[in-house]
Amino acid sequence: MTDAATDPAPSRRALIGWGGAGLALGAAAAGGAVAMTRTGDDIEPAAASAGAAVEFHGTHQAGIATPVQDRLHFAAFDVTTEDRAEFVQMLKDWTAAARRMTAGKAVGEGAYGGLAEAPPDDTGEALGLKPSRLTLTIGFGPSLFEKFDLADQRPDALVDLPRFAGDNLDKNRSGGDLCVQACADDPQVAVHAIRNLARIGFGKVVIRWSQLGFGKTSSTTPDAQTPRNLMGFKDGTRNIAGTETDRLKKFVWVDSAQDAKDAPWMNGGSYLVARRIRMHIETWDRTSLQEQEDVFGRDKGEGAPVGKAKERDKPFLPAMKPDAHVRLAHPDSNGGATILRRGYSFTDGTDGLGRLDAGLFFLAYQKDVREGFIRIQRRLATDALNEYIQHVGSAVFAVPPGVRDKDDWWGSTLFSKEA
Numbered sequence: 001m002t003d004a005a006t007d008p009a010p011s012r013r014a015l016i017g018w019g020g021a022g023l024a025l026g027a028a029a030a031g032g033a034v035a036m037t038r039t040g041d042d043i044e045p046a047a048a049s050a051g052a053a054v055e056f057h058g059t060h061q062a063g064i065a066t067p068v069q070d071r072l073h074f075a076a077f078d079v080t081t082e083d084r085a086e087f088v089q090m091l092k093d094w095t096a097a098a099r100r101m102t103a104g105k106a107v108g109e110g111a112y113g114g115l116a117e118a119p120p121d122d123t124g125e126a127l128g129l130k131p132s133r134l135t136l137t138i139g140f141g142p143s144l145f146e147k148f149d150l151a152d153q154r155p156d157a158l159v160d161l162p163r164f165a166g167d168n169l170d171k172n173r174s175g176g177d178l179c180v181q182a183c184a185d186d187p188q189v190a191v192h193a194i195r196n197l198a199r200i201g202f203g204k205v206v207i208r209w210s211q212l213g214f215g216k217t218s219s220t221t222p223d224a225q226t227p228r229n230l231m232g233f234k235d236g237t238r239n240i241a242g243t244e245t246d247r248l249k250k251f252v253w254v255d256s257a258q259d260a261k262d263a264p265w266m267n268g269g270s271y272l273v274a275r276r277i278r279m280h281i282e283t284w285d286r287t288s289l290q291e292q293e294d295v296f297g298r299d300k301g302e303g304a305p306v307g308k309a310k311e312r313d314k315p316f317l318p319a320m321k322p323d324a325h326v327r328l329a330h331p332d333s334n335g336g337a338t339i340l341r342r343g344y345s346f347t348d349g350t351d352g353l354g355r356l357d358a359g360l361f362f363l364a365y366q367k368d369v370r371e372g373f374i375r376i377q378r379r380l381a382t383d384a385l386n387e388y389i390q391h392v393g394s395a396v397f398a399v400p401p402g403v404r405d406k407d408d409w410w411g412s413t414l415f416s417k418e419a
Contacts, residue, residue, distance in 0.1 A: 051130025
């Protein structure tokens with residue numbers, strides 16, 4: 001792999017030529033950061049507390065099987081340009097910026113010291129901060145394939161999600177031509193990344209909606225403590241781990257020979273479903289402990305399934321109530337359907353009626369949305385948990401394969417002439 005630190009920074013003249021958008025995105029000091037290394041489909045979480053950098057290049061995009069970071073800034077964009085070449089150049093510029101930011105390095109001349117007559121290249125809020133395991137993951141929404149003569153390149157698996165029971169979707173928090181998922185252990189690093197990508201994309205794309213997240217609610221690291229959601233229950237038990245290469249291959253990564261004959265450009269990619277799920281916190285907080293445990297099918301303390309002693313004990317589904325969440329969501333209840341979850345909690349103030357606008361920003365990766373999320377969500381139509389939650393935002397994206405080396409770029413398999 002080529003170290004991003006060796007990539008030549010674009011000249012000041014070139015940056016101004018890009019309309020002042022500026023690619024100087026991460027003047028974060030890299031001192032003391034220990035580069036994390038890929039092992040198969042996972043990244044070792046060694047030295048995470050030291051603000052380590054996650055390798056940007058690879059067969060798959062980082063931010064999927066990567067050990068889940070503590071913070072999220074997720075943004076969906078609409079494309080405003082009709083010029084395919086201009087859009088492709090933006091993807092290349094974004095890739096160059098992402099390569100630098102994930103390494104904790106500045107692009108261009110940074111946040112100060114440059115030409116006084118031009119805006120600084122970097123917004124500056126990440127100055128002095130370590131990479132904090134920042135990962136940036138891009139995805140393409142169904143609506144993108146209505147642009148740039150891409151209709152025949154849309155994968156069959158990238159379906160528009162059907163309306164599910166209980167949905168109350170806000171169109172202003174749904175959809176998008178493309179998305180960027182920024183995960184990091186420092187919230188300022190994640191926000192800085194999205195902010196600067198939006199600057200680079202000015203005039204070509206515009207943010208449609210975004211979501212901040214904290215307190216990861218799922219883990220891809222098997223030895224780590226299972227996180228808890230805002231309802232106080234452990235979430236993500238038996239989630240696919242980044243080291244489980246067999247399960248990743250079976251349920252997450254697209255193999256063009258088997259899974260995407262209609263879209264070979266997706267080989268090595270995955271499909272992402274994002275759902276903003278609001279929790280009726282006040283109602284839940286007045287519910288008895290017994291009912292809370294019956295709703296989930298697990299005890300609140302240990303997280304053990306009904307009738308078991310430990311969290312990771314194999315659940316005996318018939319011991320749970322028929323509408324228990326774990327029972328309905330379990331692969332055994334869904335023909336083996338399994339997804340990789342990377343959800344985060346969110347709290348966005350109140351709704352004007354004194355109620356918290358809080359819940360789960362659900363992120364799930366799979367090799368086919370039809371056989372993963374859709375199958376499971378339809379099964380959850382009778383879930384007892386539905387009394388306490390409501391899906392208010394929704395989007396689906398095709399996540400292309402990783403950036404192979406310093407000459408590759410996001411979306412090259414879809415947009416390059418040789419693809």
